[in-house]
Amino acid sequence: MKRYIVILFSVFLIVAVSCSKKSDSAGSSTPLVFTNLNASDSTMAVNGLISFSATASGDGLTYHWTASYGSFVGSGASVKWTVCHADNFTVTCEVKDANGNSASKTRIIRVHE
């Protein structure tokens, strides 16, 4: 019986230490801050190319790019975007960190003939 109590206590101790380490690590993690989404221009001609760069801080960041229309070139914090017809379009960057937090910013681009 004494042996079981010792084993149980040891398991509890290991779990407690590991949890406390996790909370320590969570406490020291960098909070997600999405500072800016820069576009090289806010207008362009059809068949042009605009550069976007996202500035953000945090742990294990991933950059998710979506647009109401058009195509991206590249991936990560900086991409280029083009579209083959005129009108207004949105380009959105959503930044996610390792803890599941996310933040997004959108730019409107006017594309003319």
Added chain:
Amino acid sequence: MNRVITLLSTVLLFSSQFSYSQCCSTGSPVGATVYVGVLAKNSLRFVAYYRNSYSNTYYQGNSKTDENVPLKFSYYNFSGIAFGYGITKRLTVEVDFGYFFNKTQEYKPKIAGTDTIEIKETGYGFTDGGVNLKYGIYIKPSRQIEFTAGAGFRYPFTTKPQEINYVQLSRDVQPSTNAWAVNCMLFFNKGWPSVGIRLFTLNRFEYNFPDALKYQYGCVLLNSVFFSKKIIPYFFAIVQVRGEWRSHDNDFNGIYENGSSVRPNSGNYLLILSPQLSYSIAGKWNVSVLYDIPVYKYYNGKQLTPKYSFAVSVSHDFDLSRKKPKVDIETLPK
């Protein structure tokens, strides 16, 4: 007679597809409205089909334009499966879905003061699925007349656009619209067996709902007229004239100053001539081939238009009714 209807239904399968172009047009080629007429009770129809489309021409209004066009080419390989089942002699249910082996576009955007770069994008995967119910309002086999109405919906297998390395692919190469849609149709069929000619008309309307990015493809209205003639035993020649109208797309992200959501440079009208040939193998399996020839095109703004498109299909009807064996009562052992 059943063979003729099966052949023509297979051909109509292609025709009920909308001829979406890829870049600079909206949506993706949806599966199909499967059979235009109703099926016999307990009859199951299976159709497998393949469609290929290629585009490298831009239109502005109703004329071709070469000015500042970025695209080199655009093409897709698509295959679909459709099932129809006659629940009663007047009511038929249909389901269908398709798969893009590839949906590719390659183009060269220009960057001021630098070299031109090339972009090649390819999407693949399941397109939207479809479910439809059709009801034979007026059916007179003796006079070879059928008038049928139907309604249904299309559903996306996923509402999330396809992406690579967290970067969304262009709408033009997305295999699915990622949004729901509803549709309705009217079908009329009249045959003149004495001269071996048959006339079909098909009217179909589709309404698309906005997707997760608040983008809504335009409504589509399709009107088709078909003439078919048996040319030699087992071979049928069919000529179809099809008008396709697509309204403007809507973008509900609040990006237009006047509060409108309408995208001016979207929507089109197409008039297409489709010669078709159908052949029956051993009276059970049916093979059909068609080729789309655009006769007239009008595009709002500058858009890519299909250069050619062709489709091949195979279909088969199964009779699932349990036929009771005829038994002579007097010969039964007592």
